[in-house]
Amino acid sequence: MNQLDPQVLITLVTILVSGIGIIFGTAIPAIVEGRAVLKALDGITRQPEAANDLRTTLLISMALLESTAIYVLLVLLVLLFANPLIDRFF
């Protein structure tokens, strides 16, 4: 197997890792958020008078859950557009 240029190799690995990472980084928080919404809807159907309270708590906790997906996005954006490792080989 012929030798790959380090820059090409890093770019290749970055693209592969970004593709795989964004799949898992968005799918897992989406599943967990769906579970949270399910529970909240359960609670609202059982106790409609508690809907206002539940809605506030649901929105805040969903924002907290979603931040993990945002962390993945930020790391991948840094890897794709401002990769610090590419400069190391030049």
Next chain:
Amino acid sequence: MESVTPFTMFTIFGIPISSTVVATWTAMAIIISSVIILGKIKPIMLQDLVEFLSNLISDIMNIDSVEPYLPFLGSLAIFLAVANIFGSFPIFSSPTSDLNTPIALALVVFFAVHIFGVKAQGFFGYLKDLASPIFMLPLEIISQISRTISLAARLFGNILSGDLIVAVILSLVPLFVPVIIMGLSLLIGLLQAYVFTALSSVYIASALEVETGEMNK
């Protein structure tokens, strides 16, 4: 990425003024002028807005009087709502899609939490509550720092991802299809303004709430 990242528009006395700063100034000008005009024409609308914000914040904070915290949290909400929907206008990019703006706002919230906490229960009382079991102090410090970072990163990531998706779709299908995504990013912008304000009020309430717990003991 070129159209999304901030760029230097012009320099004043050698200080580079980026597009983010210009967008922030424009948002400030829009807010101030619309408040002045509304105050002249229909003051009842301003009153409705303040009451709406007051109800929103008092629902979240769960305390008797939100008056000391309403100016800070309310102006945060109004600025964020205007700044987030700013990205949907042509020419401008929203100020919050530059990482510097959310970090500045999150630092303001970070210091405001401690200032309100110290004001509510005194300097030593607040310190004592912060380190009530002494071995929890490192964890408390870590959580204070990490929640500030996550507050900034959440706002930045949501707004920037909306802008990026619009840019990508625009390069694929220039007509009609981006409008749907822009509507979605408008909604996300308003939701993020609400979430930022709600989380700041939760943090401030948690800095105050320790005091009532101490008083109940």
